[in-house]
Every structure is written in C-alpha cells, then in structure tokens.
Amino acid sequence: MTRLPASVRIVEVGPRDGLQNEKAVVPLAAKVGLIDLLSATGLKTIEAGAFVSPKWVPQMADSAEVMARIARVSGVTYPVLVPNDTGLDAALAAGATEVAVFGAASESFSRRNINCSIAESLARFAPVVARALAAGLTVRGYVSCVLGCPYEGEVPAEKVAEVSAALFGLGCYEVSLGDTIGIGTPSKAVAMIDAVSARIPRDSLAVHFHDTYGMAVANIHAALDRGIAVVDSAVAGLGGCPYAKGATGNVATEDVLYLLDGLGIASGVAMDRLLDATRFISGVLDRPPASKVARALIARGGDSDA
Numbered sequence: 001m002t003r004l005p006a007s008v009r010i011v012e013v014g015p016r017d018g019l020q021n022e023k024a025v026v027p028l029a030a031k032v033g034l035i036d037l038l039s040a041t042g043l044k045t046i047e048a049g050a051f052v053s054p055k056w057v058p059q060m061a062d063s064a065e066v067m068a069r070i071a072r073v074s075g076v077t078y079p080v081l082v083p084n085d086t087g088l089d090a091a092l093a094a095g096a097t098e099v100a101v102f103g104a105a106s107e108s109f110s111r112r113n114i115n116c117s118i119a120e121s122l123a124r125f126a127p128v129v130a131r132a133l134a135a136g137l138t139v140r141g142y143v144s145c146v147l148g149c150p151y152e153g154e155v156p157a158e159k160v161a162e163v164s165a166a167l168f169g170l171g172c173y174e175v176s177l178g179d180t181i182g183i184g185t186p187s188k189a190v191a192m193i194d195a196v197s198a199r200i201p202r203d204s205l206a207v208h209f210h211d212t213y214g215m216a217v218a219n220i221h222a223a224l225d226r227g228i229a230v231v232d233s234a235v236a237g238l239g240g241c242p243y244a245k246g247a248t249g250n251v252a253t254e255d256v257l258y259l260l261d262g263l264g265i266a267s268g269v270a271m272d273r274l275l276d277a278t279r280f281i282s283g284v285l286d287r288p289p290a291s292k293v294a295r296a297l298i299a300r301g302g303d304s305d306a
Helices: 014-018 028-039 063-069 085-093 107-114 118-134 157-170 186-197 216-225 253-263 271-285 292-299
Strands: 009-012 098-104 138-144 174-179 205-209 230-233
Touching: 009 253, 014 028, 028 063, 028 271, 063 085, 085 098, 085 118, 098 107, 098 118, 098 157, 107 118, 118 138, 118 157, 138 157, 157 174, 157 186, 174 186, 174 230, 186 205, 186 216, 205 216, 216 230, 216 253, 230 253, 253 271, 253 292, 271 292
Parallel strands: 009 230, 098 138, 138 174, 174 205, 205 230
Antiparallel strands: none
C-alpha cells in the first residue's frame, strides 16, 4: 500500500478522445471555444487534436486549424495524437510541442484498430518517436485494452507491462494505461498497475478509464492508492467506445475533480471554471453532460463545497 499523492495532474482528453466519435461534425469554432475555456480552468495538459487520416477519423480533420486558432496559455501543453511520420509532419507544422502515439495490449484490437500487430505498431512508432524527440518534442504513449479486449476478453497484466515498457523504452516520458471498454474493477486495476510499475517507474504512469460499468471513479481511487498521480479524463464525460455498446465514454473530469477535492489532493483545477466548459460543450452537442457531478452542481447553480 502506498500513500495517496499530494497532487495529481489531470490530462484533459475531451477535445480529442471525447469528440472524435461524435457522428455530427462539431464546428471548428466550438472546438476552439472548448479548448480556450478549458485553458482557463487550471488544467495543465489539454489534448487538442489528432493528425490522423480524415477518412477514418473525420472529426479530427481540422486539427491544424484548431491548433492555429486556440489561445495557448503559458504553462499549458496541447498534445496531439500522431500515428505515423505524416501525422508528425503535420503536428510539427502546427507548432505542437507534445505528441502521443497509440498502441494496444491486445493483438486483435491492434489489428482491427490500426491494422497491424503489436510488434509492427512498435516498429512503426520507433522512428516517429525518435524524430519527435530530435525535434525537441515530448512524447506520450497510450496503451489500450489494459483490462479487457472486446475481441479477446481478459488481457494478461504481463502483456500490458510488456507493451508499456516497450513504449517507455522508445522514449515516451509517460505511458497512459487505458481501460478502453470500461470493464475494469479496482482489484484488477491494482494488479495491472503493479505489474506495469515493476517495469516502469510509477511516476511515469497515467490511468485512462472509461465509465461503461460505472467503475471509473472507483478504479481511479484504487490507482491513486497505488501512487499514480496522473489521470486522463474528459469534460462532461465526452466520448464513447465504438467497441462497447452502451459505453458512456471517458470518465468525466468533473467527477475526477470532485473525488480529488474530497480527498484533499491538489489538482490546480477550479470547478466553477470547469463547469463553464461543461455548459458550453453540452450546449453545442445539445445534450446534458454524462457527469453526475456536473449535473448535480449545474442543477443547484454553483460550485462544490468539497
């Protein structure tokens, strides 16, 4: 058992991971407006877009324009996802200072998601990461399906550790462990984190939970208890997983912040400012936030006392 961290960095993934599965095109101005509102909350990392094929992810086709129009705040990083050299070229042209590569701990998911084996994906990432580092960028690695795969079922923790260690070895400063279909429970999350942290320093790990079964906050609490101090989340609980019917998307930033505030863990994020972003994007999408905390606080018209 480790102590809870004194502070946690929240990585806001709503503008990229949250919006990328929206079927209706989200206007450029709305994406820029959302990121600018998030920049005013105290968040230090806001994932701004993805330089991927517009054929496969049409929602991210305007990522260069988004990067050009956002009001970048000093001390805030705006990472973008890049799958290959072409994506990295576009990210460099857009003035990105941090990029991310996206792998999987499941062979079946890797083949269906990025059309190659895990080994092939790592081989593809190697020159991309090397080029990014040589250009002075920082690189983050994502590992999906760390607690289960829609095609294979349970994923061995050792496989997650193997892929995570490979990404770390390529030069990723941080590896985000993603429960892509949101089936994890605290005990399984802890076992997976312990297996990975045997190969990678704990302070180089982040967790990325989806809330399909309502376990994301419980899983995050368990991760915090194992010394994890970086948590991915999406404002208003944006997102979803096309591989899991009924998935409610990423864990909501509001829910994570409420947990951290209640535990006395510093994040630097102001709930009232965060709710401004929640109201904005919920209005754009014309639906209420998935976050229970946001719904409760907006209903009562204010901030939390936690």
